[in-house]
Amino acid sequence: MMVKQERAARTRQALIRAAAEVFTEEGFALASLATISRRAGVSRGALHFHFDNKKVLADAVERQAADVVARMTGEAEAAGDALDALVAATHALMSRLASDIVVRAGFELCGGPTRNTGAALRWQWQVWVEGTLDRAEREGLLAEGVSSARVAPAIVAATVGFEVLGARDPEWLSEERVARFWELMLPRLVAVAR
Template structure:
């Protein structure tokens, strides 16, 4: 059991060290030697767990993708669709700001060398936004004349824009960026009766993974 725990700990150290390297330098410049040194393990230990830099990058992406899965598993009973959307953006933005694995996972989504990767984080995030806005449309939460598809395009593009700009300037992925965005967007998106209920600053749930 102790051996299994050590192996799991070594793998965790390597994934985190790789995420730091990928987030700081990008996939191509990051070296396995630098990653192993940052993790405090030998190159042999690295290759025992990961056969190549690509497989290590996919492990980083997979851990980051779990954040999107947490959002997608929300059962929707605690609030309406639009409030869940607002809360989810705050939750994801806080994770991008505070968790280098999530930050690196999204950065790897833009890497040409990993086109065959299994995790498309931006695509998963966009798909969830589309689903929740379709739900909002079905439930009558969207303003008249606002199609769910158009709303999803705008929201997804803005969120990906924040994330990509944040790769160079961390201020772009601070949650403070979201309040003015939602204060501008919600009056256009939400039906009048719904607008009164949706909190553009998020609810207490926005700091937690969705239930």
């Protein structure tokens, strides 16, 4: 029984990864289940055993990407104060977008016009950035005159911009590009005492 469960988990994961690759290459609308099952090395029947249709498969890709982002932001929060967490999570997110096809596809799927999912991953990131900046403000980490409500839209827009532009030009996701962004932003955000 355990061997069957492990094989089913591997098949499911192979399908999610193959779907992420095909969705990224062809887009959700043009991607076919036949191409995804071929890419995963499984039969169409095996695909349908795990996923009823393409929408359900895309939802699984988005959920897995959301889980990765939640773990990543949680790890960043454990690494230091709120501003340290924000910088660390931004670097981690861009690195994952560059290296993890499921995370990249999850973000691309949530913004696609044919999916109507409400941009769940981008919204998840926005909520986390806003909450982290609220925490930084409560902890007295922000410079005088800087409020989390005023700065959050700029940081969310810039980081989502990196994600969108990085889908076509990986340089936007580079550690150097993200570091330059924070070199520009942090002096305006950080309280003098820090």
